[in-house]
Amino acid sequence: MNTPPYGQQDTSYQHAGGEEGLQQLCRRFYEVMNEDKQAEGIRAMHHDDLEPMVDRLCAFLCGWLGGPRLYNERYGSIAIPRYHQKFSIGPEERDAWLHCMQIAVDEQDWRADFKTYIMKELAVPAERCRTH
DSSP states (O other): OOOOOTTSTTHHHHHTTHHHHHHHHHHHHHHHHHHOGGGHHHHTTSOSOOHHHHHHHHHHHHHHTTSOOHHHHHHOSOOHHHHHTTSOOOHHHHHHHHHHHHHHHHTSSOOHHHHHHHHHHHHHHHHHTOOO
16 A cells, blocks of 8 residues: 655654654653753753643644644644744754754654654744744
8 A cells, every 4th residue: 555645634644643643752852852961052941841842842743744733722823933033043942953853753663764754844843933
């Protein structure tokens, strides 16, 4: 059976393991951010309790990958650049975020080509969060 290409309908969402798989990814992402020295700057932009951010990122990724629009249901419309305007985010912070996400993605039980695809795609919103 041929799998439709990633990014079509909900194929990316399904390859990520649905909401459960994305929760696992997001939880690990914030664990890495909390522990990795390279992420100290972006970690400081967050509240002590990262659990709400796990849910927000997971909800965003669900809809972004073609699954249910959980972010909109739970939090309203998505305005990634506007939300991040209050932070000083440049190339270093973007790269630290992608570094943490790469570690989390690498640890998922996903196909290698899907890992490559999702990191390439995640670079787009990561860049849109830059404020300088």
